[in-house]
Amino acid sequence: MNENTFDKIYRIVCQIPEGTVASYGQVAALAGNRRWARVVGYALHVIPEGSDIPWHRVVKKNGEVFGGAGSPGGICQTALLKKEGVGFKEDYVDMENYQWKRMVF
DNA sequence: AACATGACATAAG
DNA sequence: CCTTATGCCATGT
Numbered sequence: 313m314n315e316n317t318f319d320k321i322y323r324i325v326c327q328i329p330e331g332t333v334a335s336y337g338q339v340a341a342l343a344g345n346r347r348w349a350r351v352v353g354y355a356l357h358v359i360p361e362g363s364d365i366p367w368h369r370v371v372k373k374n375g376e377v378f379g380g381a382g383s384p385g386g387i388c389q390t391a392l393l394k395k396e397g398v399g400f401k402e403d404y405v406d407m408e409n410y411q412w413k414r415m416v417f
Numbered sequence: 418a419a420c421a422t423g424a425c426a427t428a429a430g
Numbered sequence: 431c432c433t434t435a436t437g438c439c440a441t442g443t
Contacts, residue, residue, distance in 0.1 A: 317440075336425050340439095347438040349425040354440055357424055370424080378424045 317348055321355045327414075328369040331397035333405050334412040335373040342414065368392045369412075375404035 320343040328334050340348035356367040368389040371377050377389045380403050390400065399406035 340425080345438085346426080348440090349438080350423065351425090351439050353424040355424095358441090367424085372424085373426065 317343065317351055318355045318358075320344060321348065321352050322359075322365055325356070325365050325367065325370055328366055328412050330366075330369075331410065332412040333369050333371050333375075333393065333398055333407070333410055335371060335407075337373050338412065339370060369396075371405050371407075373407075375401065375407040375411075377403075377405065 321339060324339045324342045325334070334342075336349040336352045337346050339352050340346045343352075352370065356365075356370055359365050359367055368377075377393070379387070379389065390403070393405065394400060398410045405411075
């Protein structure tokens, strides 16, 4: 295990506080390069179950979630986010008020 | 090395 | 709103 792109991505995702979401591009940018947006998706895709990675807090820039509330299983992510206090706009996240701004010192 | 695929982003039509 | 095309990177075959 070396410090690869995945580690950076995972680290960023783990820093996302509850009740907040971050877009793939956002995570990729914070990781170093915004072109890793696709890699972020792949990184989350290979996350083993039981990991402490809140992958459900990573959404598209549009605010859409993986699968969406109209897909079986995809609703889980939406439910989780709602449970954490994230506001939703139809099947999309209310990015205007819940997107992670990384206002961390 | 090459090609195909993907939980993306952006631009153009 | 949808499809197509391009860019960028990692992975699998």
